[in-house]
Amino acid sequence: MKKFSANNPAIPIADHVKHDGSKWTIKEKLWLGLTPQEYKKQFFRNWVNWLMLCIFAVGIPIILQRYLFGLGAVTHASNDYPWGLFLGFGLFAMVPLSASGFLLGTTVEVFGRKDFIPIERLALLNGLLGYFFAVLYLEVDLGMPWRLPYPMFVSLGPAAVLFLVAWHVATYLSVQIAELVPAFGEWSGWLKGKRWIKSITLGLTIAGIILSTLHQGALGALFTYAPGKVHPLWFSAEFQWIHFFCSSIFAGLSMVIVSSALCKWTMKWRADDRFLGSVDNLTIGLGKGCSYAMITYLVIKIVAIAHDQEWAYLLTGWGQYYLLELGIGVVLPMFMFAVAVKNRWAGMVRLAALISVLGIIWNRLNTSMISFNWNLYPEIPHWKEVWITITIYALYFLTYRFILYRLPILYEWKGEK
């Protein structure tokens, strides 16, 4: 991209008009101001794209197989483990990692921390896409994906926890779309929509907090339906929803830290000086938030063990595994965050964030699959199930990058706003 912008100073596009005064068309904006040949050239020069193509080459036929021959064709069709990777990773891990939208929204709009504005839109986008792809994972997993709107409009079971998840994720998706209308409005030139959304931002943000508290918690509460199946250390009737909610705070923040680091390193051409100049400081600020959220989480985890009298379990094999998860996934990054923030080491904050992102995925898989049915036998997912999970994630990655290349997320729109 650097090469192209050296040849043509109007690239990357950040304005409605070209240098000669004529307007960019939407089509030109979609092609990033390049000719199709140039676009193709830059696409195939990137090894990441080749990797993606390899994943899709195997993944898309398997996904077709899933829709033509049923879930049994690509999973172990287990009646003992009804939920596998599609939900264990796709829903239970993707959703907390996407809490970033409501967290940064709250920081900027509710608490008035305007210094976080350069990273706010990235956090909002990270949230929106995470939720959208969580729903996509759900569409792979549901037995009858075409009935997705049933819990909303056809047959309602309002006393079920999943009912709350369905409604809240759906509403919150629309809130997040609304929150990103300004970025889209600037890019496409649809300024009326943008200005209207700006006027109701606070309402949207508070709606986001309520919905997020409840559905992040509800994902945890789903496991309270299985008191005998989830290992007691990962189960707590009273605290499950608080565990899930509280851990989503550092999960979401860590994910923005990781994502902004990737942007800083690989997408310099698209980011402006405002983003590049502040991202290290903001990373440290977010790291501080993470370490606070983690110490809170750690305390509640211990309180839950004390409340349910589960100390004896800590001495068993499961207990050691539990401590290993807490140690590597929470305590280690917590101290790393604290040390790094104190010494203002952005690099170490990023490493800690990566560990805590992996720690959250580990925790959700532990709750939904590994410690689930701890009295039965372990279930190792079918390789096709693993591959589909990776394929959808690759699609998530591509969509994420596609939008970052275009919309004013990492840079400020120079034209009329």
Added chain:
Amino acid sequence: MTEQLSRRRFIKGGLAGTVAVSVLKDKETQAAHDFEGYPDAMGVVVDLTRCVGCRSCEAACNKEQGLPEPAEPFDDFSVFDYMFHGQKRRTDEAHYTVVNRYEVPQLDHPLFRKMQCNHCNEPACLTSCFVNAYTKTPQGAVIYNSKVCVGCRTCMIACPFYVPTFKYSSAFSPRIMKCIFCYDTRLKDGKPPACVEACPQEALTFGKRIDMLEVAHQRIRMEPGKYIDHVYGEHEAGGTSWMYISPVPFDEVGLDTSVTREPILNYVKGFLAIVPMVLTIWPALFAGFHLLATRKDRIKESQTDENQEG
């Protein structure tokens, strides 16, 4: 001004939503609180001292429910040796009921136990279903409506007895497959389910649940040495329509004795209770935070306005 207006409208909306939710929730939790099952619900006692493992009940169920013909015929007893991941046979999309054999050290002969849906008084599958696909009928059956089911399989997560199964083999019309107490064809008309009728040993006794409970306790009372003094299903998971009496501890015949004595729903109520709280308190709380956090900015703004005017 527009901002304040929208905030007010927003809070109003939030309140209305909360009232709606708490009204709905209250009804549900109240109804669930002291529910001891329908008074006329039917039930079955399974007497493990009588079962000989002939699999007649399996055959009858297969025929009555129109399930696919199994690979091994019903007079093939090698199925008792079948193991999957160290587990004996369980229900699946082709079997609503299965009989398993258990070698027990106290006796010189093995015991056989039939498993099927236990038809809980407060079924976990029903309470976890977000499209209301399950119904507990007054006759005691827990039935399932495949027309509204989305296939999320939460019911399979929630069932403490590992009963509901999913038709994974179908891409276009998958559904939950589980015993429905022969509701459509028999129970509705007061008739016993096919398995009970087919049992040559009278190991299965059918009648009103309260009477069956009485029958079970009476058998234990009459021959105290023969049975363990416990009716499995009287309190398990809040009480079930199908109950078991056994000559050996229940965990030796593959029944989960650690299963909760209260309905599964009780574990979920803690979370359900906080929902109205979050809906009511959060909007005001965070609007308040916003006003506090931005107070200085506001003062500054009004001062600069005054300065400009002055």
